[in-house]
Amino acid sequence: QVQLVESGGGLVQAGGSLGLSCEASGTIFRPNVMGWYRQAPGKQRELVAAIASNGYANYADSVKGRFTISRDNAAVYLEMNSLKPEDTAVYYCNLNTYGTNYWGKGTLVTVSS
Numbered sequence: 001q002v003q004l005v006e007s008g009g010g011l012v013q014a015g016g017s018l019g020l021s022c023e024a025s026g027t028i029f030r031p032n033v034m035g036w037y038r039q040a041p042g043k044q045r046e047l048v049a050a051i052a053s054n055g056y057a058n059y060a061d062s063v064k065g066r067f068t069i070s071r072d073n074a075a076v077y078l079e080m081n082s083l084k085p086e087d088t089a090v091y092y093c094n095l096n097t098y099g100t101n102y103w104g105k106g107t108l109v110t111v112s113s
Helices: none
Strands: 002-008 010-013 018-026 033-039 046-052 057-059 065-073 075-080 089-097 100-103 107-110
Touching: 002 033, 002 089, 002 100, 002 107, 018 033, 018 089, 033 065, 033 075, 046 075, 046 089, 057 065
Parallel strands: 010 107
Antiparallel strands: 002 018, 018 075, 033 046, 033 089, 046 057, 065 075, 089 100, 089 107
């Protein structure tokens, strides 16, 4: 089993910055992909950014140039800059390995205008 625990999040003004962290524990196989998804009220969960164990990263078009994902062994980070009100959502950490998805409980990010 894999457990994911997020930290960070909170309230920030538009144009501000925020960082999220996620620590994974348990039996973690490689290769794997760790990433961040978000779900805004009334909307479906969507991929924000993901990074593979080989370092390859991809981003949603809406966050390119503003967000940066990184990882360190069994942890993944999301640096969020130039935040917009539309970035408001619950952000979930994800780990995918051999077709199995693991999820954190989520952390709320609120961007005020």
